[in-house]
Each structure stands twice: as C-alpha cells, then as structure tokens.
Amino acid sequence: MDLSAQTAVVTGAGSGIGKAIAAALLERGANVVSLEIEPANIEAATAELAGGDKLAWCEGSVSVAADVEAAFALAAERFGTVHHLVNNAGTASLSLVVDTSEEDWDHIVDTCLKGTFLCTRAFARQAITAGEGGAVVNISSLNAVAATDGLGHYCAAKAGIMQFTQVCAGELGRHGIRVNSIGPGTVNTPLGAGFTVGRIGQEFLDRTLVSPARHQEASDIADVALFLLSPGAARITGHFVPVDGGQHVRGLHSYWDVAEAQGLVARP
C-alpha cells in the first residue's frame, strides 16, 4: 500500500498501539500528525519512529477541544488535507464503581469517548470540505462487549465508542468517509501490562483460540488498522473488529480475578 500522498492523524502515538500504527503509516510513506499528551513519550517516539519531516507532534489532550483544533490546524499547515484518523489515545485505572471518584470517571470517559468525538468532528469537518473521502479507525477494546470488574468507566467509554462508530459510519458514509472500530484483546503495551502477567494474563491465554496462544503485540493491531484504512476495506464501514486471537469467543477472564489481583476486593 503506497500512502505517500496521504496524511493521517493518529492520537497518542507516543507509546504502544498508537506508535505501532504511526510506524506502519510512515513505512508506507504517509505523513503522520499526532496529538499526544506526554512530552517524554513524544521525545522517545520521535527518536524511535525517525519520521523526519513526515512526522509532526502537537502536545495536548484529545479531550480538550482547543488542543484538537490545534492538531488539525498543524496538519493542515504542514500537509494539507487529512485523509485518515486513528482515534487511539486512551487510558484506564482500576476502581470499583462504589469507589470511583467523579474526577476519575471524567478523566477516563473524556479521554476515551469525548476525545474520539472531538477528533472525529474536527476530521470530518475538514474531510467533507476537501471532498476526497477518508477513513477513521477507532481503537476501542474487547471491553466494549465484555465487562471487567474495576473498569466501569473504561467499559462504558469503550462501548460508547462502538455505537458512536456506527452513527458516524451512517452520517459520514455519504461523504465517502468510512468509520470502523477495533477491539484489541490483551496487548503488550505499558497500558496492557497489568493484564498480560500472572493469573489474569494466563486466563486470557487460556481463552485464546489461535495457537500458539499469546498476547497481542501492538503491531498486530496496527496491521488491522492499516487494512481498515486501505482501499482493500472500501466496502467495510460501521464494524467492530476484535483483534484478540479469538478471546472474545469464550468470554474474558473470571472477573473476580482482576479485582482480587489488584487488591480491590476479596473473592466472595
């Protein structure tokens, strides 16, 4: 796939899955702009990705409208029309619903769900004006369809992304813009670290259908994101695609394991 005349905005490309998606896009010649909140990640990823003039960063948060506008203004100034958007930035922390603060709820839901809305709105406005179509990939989670104790805010946000994806596919399809979401299972990234080790990690491996069982690498998610952005996926929109080695077929771990292992609650 030659993407040399194309530009993509990838949120949170300073680490993990976003970084792998940015690397895959740059490898194929695309220009990449990332809105990333963590300066240290920007510095490390800049060195690792070695994108030169084809990679630009906007430091800020996907949940702040002014930061999102700044990222798209930077993309327009440096590269012109943005053809692809990957809503990847996300965060999570574990707490039972009864212990979750309003602040934590807002932080996680705003990062995952409001950020996806703000970036999609900014992307769609400029893509509709440009009239060249485009594609959006939202990085959701298996938690969009499978609940985990201690992740009420995260599960709600990720499920919200799945339905938002379908609404956007309907509204934007007439402008030649496709919108899909990916549901990663356990992925070896800093965010996924708590779920790939110990008994929880083993529970995921036990439910993996593809042999040999393993946790996903960020590049596994990037491969599918690239396909969904590509002309090969021209007739695919509004979908939720699990990328989990089949973990979703057998359900996730026994949910008490997460809460118990994190010291949130004792098994009844």
Ligand SMILES: NC(=O)c1ccc[n+]([C@@H]2O[C@H](COP(=O)([O-])OP(=O)(O)OC[C@H]3O[C@@H](n4cnc5c(N)ncnc54)[C@H](O)[C@@H]3O)[C@@H](O)[C@H]2O)c1
């Ligand atoms: N790792 C997993 O097991 C897993 C599983 C399912 C879904 N996901 C989803 O994949 C996405 C990427 O996760 P990851 O595992 O690569 O995490 P990660 O922590 O390795 O990387 C996330 C990046 O996003 C940035 N970020 C966080 N909040 C931001 C904000 N408000 N604005 C801009 N940038 C922000 C972080 O600084 C970081 O660089 C997330 O949406 C996550 O929910 C991850």
